[in-house]
Amino acid sequence: GAVVSQHPSRVICKSGTSVKIECRSLDFQATTMFWYRQFPKQSLMLMATSNEGSKATYEQGVEKDKFLINHASLTLSTLTVTSAHPEDSSFYICSARISHHRFQETQYFGPGTRLLVL
Amino acid sequence: AQSVTQPDIHITVSEGASLELRCNYSYGATPYLFWYVQSPGQGLQLLLKYFSGDTLVQGIKGFEAEFKRSQSSFNLRKPSVHWSDAAEYFCAVGAEVEYGNKLVFGAGTILRVKS
Numbered sequence: 001g002a003v004v005s006q007h008p009s010r011v012i013c014k015s016g017t018s019v020k021i022e023c024r025s026l027d028f029q030a031t032t033m034f035w036y037r038q039f040p041k042q043s044l045m046l047m048a049t050s051n052e053g054s055k056a057t058y059e060q061g062v063e064k065d066k067f068l069i070n071h072a073s074l075t076l077s078t079l080t081v082t083s084a085h086p087e088d089s090s091f092y093i094c095s096a097r098i099s100h101h102r103f104q105e106t107q108y109f110g111p112g113t114r115l116l117v118l
Numbered sequence: 119a120q121s122v123t124q125p126d127i128h129i130t131v132s133e134g135a136s137l138e139l140r141c142n143y144s145y146g147a148t149p150y151l152f153w154y155v156q157s158p159g160q161g162l163q164l165l166l167k168y169f170s171g172d173t174l175v176q177g178i179k180g181f182e183a184e185f186k187r188s189q190s191s192f193n194l195r196k197p198s199v200h201w202s203d204a205a206e207y208f209c210a211v212g213a214e215v216e217y218g219n220k221l222v223f224g225a226g227t228i229l230r231v232k233s
Contacts, residue, residue, distance in 0.1 A: 006161075034221075043208060043223045044162075093161050097219075104150060104169045105212065105219045109162040 003027050004096050006110035013084055014118055021079045021113045023094030029074035030096035034107060035067070038091040050077040084117045091115075120145045120213040122224035130230040131199050139194040139227050141183075141209030150212035150219060151192040153183055156226075157205045165207075168192065179203070204231045 003026040013019050023033055031052045036044040048069050049057040056069035066088075068080040077096075081088050091114050095107040121144045131137050143149055150169050154162040166177025173185040183194045192209060206226045212219040 004161075043225045044221075046220060049220070095162075095221075106152075106164065106167055107221055108164065109154070111161040112159070114159070 002096075002098060002106075002108040004094065004108050004110040006094055006113050008113060009111060010114045010116075012116045012118060015085050016083055019081045019084055019115060021081075021092055021094075021115075023077045023079070023096070023110055025075045025096040025108075028096070028098060030077075030098070031074060032097045033071060033077040034095045034097070035069060035077075035079050036093045036095070038093060038112075040091075044093060047079075081115065084115070086117045089115055089117045120211055120222045122209050122211050122222055124207075124209055124224035124227050126227045127225070128228045128230065130232060133201050133231050133233050134198050137194075137196045137199045137203070137229070139207050139209075139229070141192045141194065141224060142190050143192065143209075143211045144190065145211050145213060147214060149185075149192075151183075151185060152210045152212065152221070153177065153181070153192075153194050154208045154210065155205045156208065162208065165194070199229075199231055201231045201233060204229055 005024045007022045033050040035047045038044050047062045050069045050071040052071045058064045071077040093112040095109045097105050099105045123142045152167045153165040156162050165181050166175045168175045168185045175183050181196050185192050206228045208226045209224040210221045
């Protein structure tokens with residue numbers, strides 16, 4: 001159980017175009033999903049928290065107009081990188097949360113999406 | 119602010135040898151602690167977690183970790199390493215925010231296994 005998928009696994013796009021990445025919880029419902037960015041040989045940095053039916057909560061320094069997040073259902077969140085530039089090239093990973101008790105939560109991660117902007 | 123320190127960037131062990139990966143955290147309240155493993159180009163897989171109770175936690179793939187509050191540590195151990203354990207390991211602390219928990223990750227430790 002607790003499987004999270006991402007699509008696509010890899011995408012190459014031209015500078016100035018927009019790219020949408022999907023994150024799905026396959027066998028559970030997730031009211032909250034998270035989007036992370038990972039640069040080569042570095043740790044994960046939280047970009048935003050995606051809440052079903054409401055606006056995403058962005059971390060300091062993350063441009064909300066550039067990284068659009070939509071959490072339309074309990075099993076799907078999308079991240080759209082708008083007007084992508086080469087500096088947006090990175091590994092994007094989503095996670096979905098399962099709550100056991102208040103604040104006792106476990107995040108399950110998707111396999112990641114490698115974005116390359118030319 | 120919450121932080122996680124993994125002092126070792128790289129560790130190399132021989133196959134069959136024991137392993138300990140270090141993790142120290144800084145957090146003012148009760149920490150919720152996690153170890154994840156990442157293979158190259160892949161997402162993160164949960165190895166084990168600590169919420170409360172027994173401070174020695176058993177995880178998957180033969181891993182265990184011990185929470186030591188006095189040392190603010192949550193070190194990961196395995197008695198006998200297999201070549202397939204070569205990967206990058208991340209320690210994380212769950213920090214309470216108004217909407218639940220936010221994971222703060224350490225920088226990671228790359229494990230190499232030599233035969």
